[in-house]
Amino acid sequence: MQLHISPSMRSITISSNNGFTDLMKIKVAARHISYRTLFHTILIVAFLLPFVFILTALVTLEGANKCSSFDCFGRRFGPRFLGRVDDSGQKLVRDFYKIFNQVITEEIPDGLKLPDSFSQLVAELKNNHYDAKTFAFSLRAMMEKLEREIRESKVSELMNRHFAASSIPKGIHCFSLRLTDEYSSNAYARRQLPSPELLPVLSNNSYHHFVLSTDNILAASVVVTSVARSSLEPEKVVFHVITDKKTYAGMHSWFALNPVASIIVEVKGIHQFDWLTRENVPVLEAIESHHDFRNYYHGNHIAGENLSNTTPRSFASKLQARSPKYISLLNHLRIYLPELFPDLDKVVFLDDDVVIQRDLSPLWEIDLQGKVNGAIETCKGEDEWVMSKYFKNYFNFSHPLIAKHLDPDECAWAYGMNIFDLRAWRKTNIRETYHFWLKEVTYHLPSLSTISII
Numbered sequence: 001m002q003l004h005i006s007p008s009m010r011s012i013t014i015s016s017n018n019g020f021t022d023l024m025k026i027k028v029a030a031r032h033i034s035y036r037t038l039f040h041t042i043l044i045v046a047f048l049l050p051f052v053f054i055l056t057a058l059v060t061l062e063g064a065n066k067c068s069s070f071d072c073f074g075r076r077f078g079p080r081f082l083g084r085v086d087d088s089g090q091k092l093v094r095d096f097y098k099i100f101n102q103v104i105t106e107e108i109p110d111g112l113k114l115p116d117s118f119s120q121l122v123a124e125l126k127n128n129h130y131d132a133k134t135f136a137f138s139l140r141a142m143m144e145k146l147e148r149e150i151r152e153s154k155v156s157e158l159m160n161r162h163f164a165a166s167s168i169p170k171g172i173h174c175f176s177l178r179l180t181d182e183y184s185s186n187a188y189a190r191r192q193l194p195s196p197e198l199l200p201v202l203s204n205n206s207y208h209h210f211v212l213s214t215d216n217i218l219a220a221s222v223v224v225t226s227v228a229r230s231s232l233e234p235e236k237v238v239f240h241v242i243t244d245k246k247t248y249a250g251m252h253s254w255f256a257l258n259p260v261a262s263i264i265v266e267v268k269g270i271h272q273f274d275w276l277t278r279e280n281v282p283v284l285e286a287i288e289s290h291h292d293f294r295n296y297y298h299g300n301h302i303a304g305e306n307l308s309n310t311t312p313r314s315f316a317s318k319l320q321a322r323s324p325k326y327i328s329l330l331n332h333l334r335i336y337l338p339e340l341f342p343d344l345d346k347v348v349f350l351d352d353d354v355v356i357q358r359d360l361s362p363l364w365e366i367d368l369q370g371k372v373n374g375a376i377e378t379c380k381g382e383d384e385w386v387m388s389k390y391f392k393n394y395f396n397f398s399h400p401l402i403a404k405h406l407d408p409d410e411c412a413w414a415y416g417m418n419i420f421d422l423r424a425w426r427k428t429n430i431r432e433t434y435h436f437w438l439k440e441v442t443y444h445l446p447s448l449s450t451i452s453i454i
Helices: 035-061 069-081 088-105 118-128 132-166 170-185 196-203 217-230 245-257 282-289 291-298 312-321 329-340 361-365 400-405 430-443 445-451
Strands: 002-005 011-015 024-027 208-213 237-243 264-269 346-350 417-421
Touching: 088 132, 118 132, 170 217, 170 245, 196 237, 196 264, 208 217, 208 329, 208 361, 217 237, 217 245, 237 245, 237 329, 245 264, 282 430, 329 346, 329 417, 329 430
Parallel strands: 208 237, 208 346, 237 264
Antiparallel strands: 002 011, 011 024, 346 417
């Protein structure tokens, strides 16, 4: 950097060493310049020298870009002096947002090759020189592919759980077959249950009568044994075990060959109840004659499902609700208890998935005050998961028929253990109401899911 003062003192020139254009040139008028004016001029120049040094440094740094010092100075520092900063990064983000919004609304091009990983995507981006839109399409297609794979994986997991939970293990299946074979070859396995001298007890209301409806032999054994061991007076316990025709021989063999001490067990098959006819039990006709009804429960549970719009949890609920056990007559027998046991006044109905751990005899001392059913509510209690069940948790109230007849905030109850006053039941029209709903379900198959557990 050079400072040149003309001999006549009429101009002062400041220039850089590298031959660039003069940085500053001050011309003075032809009139005589006083020493005071000269002093002030030199003082101003001295004040400007640090800035000139900075400009020179910028020229050096920006030499590769071949930009003038003033241009670089203005481009770099001008916005800051004006309170602005370089928003080139923000502009890039805004451009990406714009491209992503376009990609979301457009169809993914046919034949777009999808990489298997993000690193492969970056490699192809470098090699093929993708533009931003192509990159965005590839990224979107990869994410949608991964979402489909995750959803399909979860649905597959739920299907496997469903089949594992609803199928019969080979060992238990063979166990039932061996007991059936024992029934045909062993006279002791076919002996009458209970023995003839105990038959009057089956209709004696001074005993505690339990009803269990199941086709699971081991589960029935667990329930009966747990009641016997927990009871303070097992000699007053009578168990009425009801099963289907295919399981009857094996169930009878088990309790005949493995009697439970002190308690009385009766094993009956559905086919042994004369009252259970198609005229009295409409569900029989629906099961036997309505093809769509059977296909809904026994058919392909995935066919027709839009898995892209189905959450894994809702799909799991549909699988549970469409279990074939719901059209098994064993699942509907509880509604016919007054007719199946016309001489009994009160019974306790148990599911086959419960284990009794205390004496249940006080249940027969409860005054139901003319009500039919005594059960445990599942909307009151400390356990928020178990004790939070209302009708709205079990029914789809978007269906007008459901919304018209049921209250979504009505408390639900546990069905694993219920006490029924059969005398009060016989004075009601519960069975007819049940048949009404069964008819609505049967003839409105598209709305079957509206009354299923969801």
